[in-house]
Amino acid sequence: MKKNVIFLLPAFLSLSLFAKTTLSEAQNPVFGLFAKTLKGGKVNPVIESKFKQQYGNLVNVSWSIIDDLSDVHITIATFTVDGVESEVYYYDDGEIFGVGKSIKRDLLPENVVKSLNARFRSGVIQTAYEFKERSSSTRYYVRLVTPRHTMIVSANEFGDTKVYQKEKLKHIFE
């Protein structure tokens, strides 16, 4: 399944750097973990027209295109509606892979918070990103800090948690 290849995308896009790397900007190092930003690539007109059809001509949108090792391209439209910045992720054929947005940690569903608290008792959620996908339940990606580690974790409302990245914190006195 093509989606598996880029499953981690939204987490790294939004939690690590809040990327919004445009085509003209330097390569985002976050993508380097799993994917690379295409430079000089143009947005597929099919995708652009699909976006306009869905969100209207007047929406101010910025585009990013990334691919991964298996050459699956994902085009990301970033735009703001009602003061909320959102992303729509498209496959090359114009099909929507998912939609995502950063959310306040207070808005995480109760079950998600419970699952995260159960697994990471001493963890503090720093940022959260909601990602809705066509073929699965909504997942919430969070950047979580424990006394020793910082990590990127996702959870759904059914208690399923996944850890994607775990880094040891460097303390000043070490």
Next chain:
Amino acid sequence: MKKNVIFLLMAFATLNLTARTPAGGPDPGPAIFAKAPTGEKVSPLIEAKFKKQYGPIVNVSWKIINDISIATFTEQNTQRDVFYYNDGETFGFGKPIDKDELPKVVSESLNKRFSGATIQVVYEFKTTDSPTRYYARIIAGSHLVIASANEFGDITVSQRQKIK
């Protein structure tokens, strides 16, 4: 997939049951796809799982429809349902919501498909392997329609009946 068999369950069980059926008579909804057995007991495994998740104090009522056990309880003044498979695995969560709470994509999609129609009641259903779906009971002209839409605006019409 076992879930396909009962995918419509919650729509009919809840949209009709909680729909404030005007007739006030017995609810015909579940009878369309499933029968609610009388006297059947909820599996202790499922009951234990529920208590573990929501605590032993929660006042819960149970229904079993087509091997799916449904726990209905009230949390923070909101009615909630949890749907369990026989093995205790959670099939999904659902709750009636106000039609004003529908995500924009969903309400736009429903309005486009059923223009001029009136949405009577809405039920939000979350399941593990698909996007959240919103089931709506809609009066469209001379028809009563039960339709659902997901957060990507994909609509499925589950039932369409002429209003007598």
